[in-house]
Amino acid sequence: MSILIWIVVGLIAGVLAKAIMPGSRDEPGGWLGTIALGIVGAVIGGFLSSLVLGGGGANGLNLGSILVSVVGACVLIGILRMIRR
Template sequence: MGILAWVVLGLIAGALAKAIYPGHQGGGFLATTALGILGAVVGGYLGSMFLGTSGGAAYGALSIPSIAFAVLGAILLLFIWGLVTQRAA
């Protein structure tokens, strides 16, 4: 998957995760993209670990399963980030 496909997947996943996850999350365009890209990595890893599938690699770069794995990973990262920042405040 090329770098442009990762960025597009990151934009889609980050925006969907922020829309789905309750509460207000800060960050702009770059933070949302980074969240989505990291979410794709985390979601792909967890998908391969628990389901025995490689997420996006098995279905193509921008398919529904790859976006779903990326969004789930990004939501998990939003949850963890909320826990970290809540304790720091």
Template sequence: MSFLAFLLLGLIAGAIAKAILPGRQGGGWFVTLLLGVVGAMLGGWLGSVLFGANLQEFWSLQTWLLAIGGSIVVLLIYGLIVGGSRRRES
């Protein structure tokens, strides 16, 4: 998969993960892109380690599910870090 396709996958996976998670997550499109790319990397790595998944195809359902799942995990961690610091400031 090319680098541009990977960025597009990360952006869309991050946006889908934000839509799936309840509540309001902060950050604009750039934060969504970063978290989505990190989530896609995490999901791809976990998928290859745990399930032996091959993530070379952009249009593969397996690739998208692992990227979205990884993005959800990264968004949850991001929410705990950012949400925890906001509560302490108030």
């Protein structure tokens, strides 16, 4: 994927993950934090997708990539919240 597509998918996935798992106001945010959350979520989601489904992952600007990225971002939010406690 090109860098621009990573940024767009990261932004969409980050916004959706933050909407699914809303947190407190003291969590870091902003556009860059949301994009980073989505991009790291895409990497985590792609890894989990390859383990569970045996293939596929975040591979372009499509619904499947966004869903995989959102799941990965939600997993990342959950892990970060467990670490903070």
